[in-house]
Amino acid sequence: MNKPVNFQSNTKSRYLTDEEIQSFGEKIEVIRRDTMQSLGEQDAAYIYKIRNFVRYSEIASRGMLMVAGWLPPVWLLGTGLLGISKIVENMELGHNVMHGQFDWLNDPSLNGANYDWDTIATGDDWKYTHNYVHHTYTNIVGKDHDVGYGLIRVSESQPWEPRFLFNIPLAIQLMIFFEWYVGVQNLHLEDVLAYKTKTWREVWQDSIKLRKKVKRQVIKDYVFFPLIAGPNAIPVLAGNAVANVIRSLWASAVIFNGHFTEDAETFELDNTENETRAEWYLRQIRGSSNFSGTKWLHILSGNLSHQIEHHLFPDMPANRYAEVAPKVKALCAEYGVHYNEASFIKQFASVWVRLGQCSLPNGSKEQFKLTLQTQFKRWI
Numbered sequence: 001m002n003k004p005v006n007f008q009s010n011t012k013s014r015y016l017t018d019e020e021i022q023s024f025g026e027k028i029e030v031i032r033r034d035t036m037q038s039l040g041e042q043d044a045a046y047i048y049k050i051r052n053f054v055r056y057s058e059i060a061s062r063g064m065l066m067v068a069g070w071l072p073p074v075w076l077l078g079t080g081l082l083g084i085s086k087i088v089e090n091m092e093l094g095h096n097v098m099h100g101q102f103d104w105l106n107d108p109s110l111n112g113a114n115y116d117w118d119t120i121a122t123g124d125d126w127k128y129t130h131n132y133v134h135h136t137y138t139n140i141v142g143k144d145h146d147v148g149y150g151l152i153r154v155s156e157s158q159p160w161e162p163r164f165l166f167n168i169p170l171a172i173q174l175m176i177f178f179e180w181y182v183g184v185q186n187l188h189l190e191d192v193l194a195y196k197t198k199t200w201r202e203v204w205q206d207s208i209k210l211r212k213k214v215k216r217q218v219i220k221d222y223v224f225f226p227l228i229a230g231p232n233a234i235p236v237l238a239g240n241a242v243a244n245v246i247r248s249l250w251a252s253a254v255i256f257n258g259h260f261t262e263d264a265e266t267f268e269l270d271n272t273e274n275e276t277r278a279e280w281y282l283r284q285i286r287g288s289s290n291f292s293g294t295k296w297l298h299i300l301s302g303n304l305s306h307q308i309e310h311h312l313f314p315d316m317p318a319n320r321y322a323e324v325a326p327k328v329k330a331l332c333a334e335y336g337v338h339y340n341e342a343s344f345i346k347q348f349a350s351v352w353v354r355l356g357q358c359s360l361p362n363g364s365k366e367q368f369k370l371t372l373q374t375q376f377k378r379w380i
Helices: 018-037 040-067 072-097 123-136 162-176 177-185 198-206 208-228 230-259 278-288 295-300 308-314 317-333 344-358 367-380
Strands: 290-291 341-343
Touching: 018 278, 018 317, 040 072, 040 208, 040 230, 040 317, 072 230, 072 295, 123 208, 123 290, 162 230, 162 344, 177 198, 177 208, 177 230, 177 367, 208 230, 230 290, 230 308, 230 344, 278 308, 290 308, 290 344, 308 317, 341 344
Parallel strands: 290 341
Antiparallel strands: none
8 A cells, every 4th residue: 555755854653554544544534424413503603603703893993994094093903903804704714614614504605616705816726726736635745836835945855946045034925925925826926937837928818817806806905995985095005905914924824833844744746646545634644733722813723723633624614623633633642643733833933943944955065066056057
């Protein structure tokens, strides 16, 4: 039986036999089945409360900015609340609904195929790059585009290039403009800028839906609301811009914590065609990271604080992850599989350690010089 080959040398999981992997997978299935069969009114009530919070917090925050946004305290409060509203809509509502977690409600407004969130990325692009590619080929270098987003180096298996010397500033830029990078992710702009395997004409053709979505989002936040605010147009414009950056910074931090910590493993492309469901489960756990925190931290993260459980059960309502996490953790302990969990701060710090390590080429100084020479020859 073929297994995904681990690229990271710091794996803390013990080797499992084929029989153990199969047994492990069967027990994961039991956790999933028992939870999915228990879905009901409490889950429906939860997602409707989340949607109401998004609606009313947006109304309140935009109202504050329009009426008295020229007052610094009001502007700070309105902008902060709008940022939180956008975060919850993005993380706990949009992301989870588009995974089909609430399709069983038969509510068209909460159907994964119909929902399109309040962000630059189109629903169709997101569901392809994230729901399909990322969740199918999680952390497989060369297949999962979320491994570095084509911009940063987060695994030693990614070929080193001189641009990765700026890995940390590139990662900071990615965080600030995360909404836009996720929006253009499916266009693979690195193929134009770095590898010359795609033309700008092809990008333009592929971006038809994205350009429509960008136009809609830009008009809404930077034209419509400032215009109807009249004399408070500038505070409203600035508040909308800052709220979008707040959302980008938070969303990217959550994603980084779930995927790029020191103990999150990456894998090679070979053998995935013959990967069993049990092996897929094992790869999801080994390639993911959880972080602990309060109830509101879990809500603001879209419950991706339980990234391990999300990767195991992407179509399970995320409000159930806290319930199943102890069961998954106990099962991992039983089989000697590392369950990567720490505080938000600790996980976030380990991300930057990993980014720093990956900014330099693998091996010795001689290898570093050879890589530079090779890259220079390619460029000229």
